[in-house]
Amino acid sequence: MLHVLAEEWQLLLFTLMMQAAVGIFLFVVIIRGQTKLDQSVRQALTKPGLLLTGPLVAVGILLSALHLGDPFGAYRSIMNVGSSWLSREILLTGLFFAMWLVAMILDRKDKWSQLFGWLTVLAGVGSIVSMASIYATSIIPAWSDFNTYLSFFGTSVFFGAVITVVIILRSREEKTAQVHRLLKGLAVAGSIVLVIQLAYVPVFLSGLSTAGVAGAASLDLFASEHLLSMILRWGFSLAGIGLMVYGLFKYREIQPKHYALFYAAFSLVIVGETLGRFLFYATGVPMMIG
DSSP states (O other): OHHHHHHHHHHHHHHHHHHHHHHHHHHHHHHHTOTTSOHHHHHHHHHHHHHHHHHHHHHHHHHHHHHTSOGGGGGGGGTTTTTOHHHHHHHHHHHHHHHHHHHHHHHHTTOOOHHHHHHHHHHHHHHHHHHHHHHHTSSOTTTSSHHHHHHHHHHHHHHHHHHHHHHHHHSSSOOOHHHHHHHHHHHHHHHHHHHHHHHHHHHHHHHHTTSHHHHHHHHHHHHTTTHHHHHHHHHHHHHHHHHHHHHHHHOSSOOGGGHHHHHHHHHHHHHHHHHHHHHHHHTOOOOOOO
8 A cells, every 4th residue: 555655646646636626616617607696606605616726736737747757847748749648638737727727817807707617627627538548548457447537537526516515615605595405416416426436336346357367456456455445435435425415404504513514524535535546546457568
């Protein structure tokens, strides 16, 4: 476990932070489009998420550059956009960050554009597609599976929904019935995405058994050395979103005394998703060449 963290911690954090940023911005745009809420309410609920998106991307980009070994020469990796998923990832991640900056400026000038917001989301989606494709086109069977795309996009939407719930709960905006329905919808959306990912796990593991020696080696890691980590990964994430859904549906009025429940749920989700990304790297076994 320690050697995986030592070698891949920058990429582990980069992928999680970038996917969370895209997910948060996605829900910013979705909520900004909820015309049943007053414009001032929409802005108040989403401004913290809008502010958080940029720093997450910026720190993620720095970590990714450090992983390349030469942060100041990282720009050279963008020179093969036509043939390299890494180049496309760098380009689209930078584009997403630049468009976020423009969106921030527009918002500060009260000139927010939903169209531009969705175009920014599209750039973020492109970044995640490129990120996932780097792994999906590798010689590692555990990565070259649909599960990689499902995991990366699932984490983006799941993290985005959960973080947005916490942001809204912490806002000073009155938690009206409409806002409460919005919170429930976010939590349910996160639950559905997580269940879809979990439902695919048996298919993914079954596929590894027919993916040659390397696939069988990855399957063995899941079944032995990392079995407890896999159980904890799903247990923490399911418990976290379960607590969040329970709290939102149990309490008609969310009060500060209830916040501890939601903070605990959020903490469980962070641990679960971090464990999930650790497993992604720890169980990747390459095929032997030659």
